[in-house]
Amino acid sequence: SPIIEMTGVSKWYESTQVLKGINFRVARGERVVVCGPSGSGKSTMIRCINRLEEQRDGKIIVNGVELDHTTKNVDVVRRDVGMVFQQFNLFPHLTVLQNLMIAPLKIRKMPKPEAEATARQYLERVRIAEHADKYPSQLSGGQQQRVAIARALCMKPKVMLFDEPTSALDPEMVQEVLDVMVSLAREGMTMVCVTHEMGFARSVADRVVFMDAGMIVEEGLPHQFFSDP
Ligand code: ADP
Numbered sequence: 596s597p598i599i600e601m602t603g604v605s606k607w608y609e610s611t612q613v614l615k616g617i618n619f620r621v622a623r624g625e626r627v628v629v630c631g632p633s634g635s636g637k638s639t640m641i642r643c644i645n646r647l648e649e650q651r652d653g654k655i656i657v658n659g660v661e662l663d664h665t666t667k668n669v670d671v672v673r674r675d676v677g678m679v680f681q682q683f684n685l686f687p688h689l690t691v692l693q694n695l696m697i698a699p700l701k702i703r704k705m706p707k708p709e710a711e712a713t714a715r716q717y718l719e720r721v722r723i724a725e726h727a728d729k730y731p732s733q734l735s736g737g738q739q740q741r742v743a744i745a746r747a748l749c750m751k752p753k754v755m756l757f758d759e760p761t762s763a764l765d766p767e768m769v770q771e772v773l774d775v776m777v778s779l780a781r782e783g784m785t786m787v788c789v790t791h792e793m794g795f796a797r798s799v800a801d802r803v804v805f806m807d808a809g810m811i812v813e814e815g816l817p818h819q820f821f822s823d824p
């Protein structure tokens with residue numbers, strides 16, 4: 596079965612409908628890039644997948660669990676779904692290592708030595724190990740975003756959602772973040788990425804979904820949307 600199944604999902608902000616009957620499925624191991632103009636609902640759609648937003652109508656099932664109105668299901672889904680935001684969203688008063696340990700300790704109830712070992716393993720993985728004891732403000736944007744990716748990976752998610760992860764970065768830092776995402780894709784991580792990075796879409800996407808005005812208006816293979824450089 597698909598890991599993500601959205602059927603007939605609609606979402607409103609007051610009197611404005613921002614998602615209009617979204618049908619979206621993601622298979623295990625699939626890499627999907629979501630693109631479309633600003634305001635078309637890309638961010639809202641993926642935020643519904645881990646219940647940062649709640650749909651008004653329609654059904655969302657993640658890894659076999661339906662996102663209904665009970666909190667219990669939401670917690671289960673947030674353990675399976677890692678998310679990376681445009682603005683990093685790291686805790687400024689915690690060190691890099693503490694940022695990575697907090698969810699495994701509190702949500703997964705991992706013993707502290709295991710949480711620390713996991714954190715250090717993923718910091719190594721995104722090549723930030725030497726900055727473990729620094730605070731986010733002491734790192735570059737690219738380094739902070741790699742920390743944010745490592746933090747999501749510490750929960751051992753089954754799917755990773757990326758919401759314009761390189762849009763807030765200085766241009767010279769974009770590639771170091773894309774490199775981490777490409778290596779995750781190569782390892783078989785299921786990924787849904789909202790991004791304007793065409794090179795990334797061409798090299799890793801199995802499928803590109805194009806949104807406009809709250810609807811999925813087209814989908815296909817990357818080369819159908821992005822011509823070769
Ligand atoms: P995209 O990610 O494609 O830029 P969004 O999902 O962020 O689009 O936004 C879709 C629409 O919903 C836009 O018109 C945006 O202004 C509106 N919107 C997003 N968040 C809110 C909110 N919290 N309250 C009201 N309107 C919102």
Ligand code: ADP
Pocket residue numbers: 633634638681759
């Ligand atoms: P993006 O397009 O990258 O999603 P936006 O600039 O549209 O970013 O939105 C930034 C933040 O503002 C988001 O948290 C979004 O939910 C909120 N937002 C966007 N549009 C509105 C709106 N019309 N009213 C209230 N909040 C909004």
